[in-house]
Amino acid sequence: MEKATVYFIKDITPENLIRLYEALGRTLRGKVAVKISTGEPGGHNYLKPELIGPLVNKVDGTIVECCTAYGGKRQAVRNHWKAIRDHGFPEIAPVEILDERGEIEIPVSHGFHLDKDIVGAGLTKYDSVMILSHFKGHVMGGFGGALKNISIGIASTHGKSYIHSVGQTTDPKLCWSAKITQDGFLESMADACQAVISYVGAKNMVYLNVANRLSVDCDCDPNPAEPEMADLGLFASLDPVALDQACYDAVFASEDPGKAALIERMTSRHAIRTVEAACEHGLGVREYELVTLD
Numbered sequence: 001m002e003k004a005t006v007y008f009i010k011d012i013t014p015e016n017l018i019r020l021y022e023a024l025g026r027t028l029r030g031k032v033a034v035k036i037s038t039g040e041p042g043g044h045n046y047l048k049p050e051l052i053g054p055l056v057n058k059v060d061g062t063i064v065e066c067c068t069a070y071g072g073k074r075q076a077v078r079n080h081w082k083a084i085r086d087h088g089f090p091e092i093a094p095v096e097i098l099d100e101r102g103e104i105e106i107p108v109s110h111g112f113h114l115d116k117d118i119v120g121a122g123l124t125k126y127d128s129v130m131i132l133s134h135f136k137g138h139v140m141g142g143f144g145g146a147l148k149n150i151s152i153g154i155a156s157t158h159g160k161s162y163i164h165s166v167g168q169t170t171d172p173k174l175c176w177s178a179k180i181t182q183d184g185f186l187e188s189m190a191d192a193c194q195a196v197i198s199y200v201g202a203k204n205m206v207y208l209n210v211a212n213r214l215s216v217d218c219d220c221d222p223n224p225a226e227p228e229m230a231d232l233g234l235f236a237s238l239d240p241v242a243l244d245q246a247c248y249d250a251v252f253a254s255e256d257p258g259k260a261a262l263i264e265r266m267t268s269r270h271a272i273r274t275v276e277a278a279c280e281h282g283l284g285v286r287e288y289e290l291v292t293l294d
Helices: 015-026 049-058 075-087 121-125 146-154 157-164 182-200 239-253 259-268 272-280
Strands: 004-011 030-036 061-065 095-097 102-108 116-120 128-134 136-138 142-144 204-210 233-236 288-293
Touching: 004 157, 015 095, 015 121, 030 049, 030 136, 030 146, 049 061, 049 128, 095 121, 095 233, 102 121, 102 182, 116 121, 116 146, 116 157, 116 239, 121 272, 128 146, 128 233, 136 259, 142 146, 142 239, 146 157, 146 182, 146 239, 146 272, 157 182, 157 233, 182 272, 204 239, 233 239, 239 259, 239 288
Parallel strands: 004 288, 030 061, 030 128, 061 095, 128 204
Antiparallel strands: 004 233, 102 116, 136 142, 204 233
């Protein structure tokens, strides 16, 4: 099987993010969405505007997000806009909450568990999508990277509930009490990825992961644990499966003894199953060549 190419730069700067995008050799055309996590108020590990702004502007992008399913401060649209403004994102680019004015269902083809994904209706406006993710741990998924940003990230509140409950409910009040298996949840994320990539078109997407502030907790956590390991760097690929696999491998390969906490978080949640399931969906390959641009 042919390997994917994953590009890497250790030094995390705005200029190097642009270098990575250019190395991919794919120009995003038309109206471009840049999907990030805007970060839960109280947290401080989200990707900062000053880091990502030059890249977003280079592609003439609009930063996009969707509302959450948990009872935080980004579930209601009004509160989410306050978090977006407080974190400084409108100062660098236009911003849209994709599900502010509704949602649409898109099909999952031969899903492990889901027959559909529910995403913000605003996605219909965009011709291309950049998935710009903060790679770090996650209390449920083990880690969050490109695949989580595609699936949970682009899903509306109802869509997030549907993924988290493994297709049992779209009600955010009920999804957390649904009886599920861990692998079922991870495979449902892969199902949602399949739907989004099919809808947007694989040739209209690129993927970049920023592996800094490597907390065991997600940017959705208002009080995340402090990172115990040093930053790893910047990664980019046209293959989201290979990209997340490369970041996962980089944590294990690190010589930093502080990696133990993040490794425990990932392995205890069987995080790699999301990558495996996405590969089984044909969304990419796990074998890759790491090309360092330093």
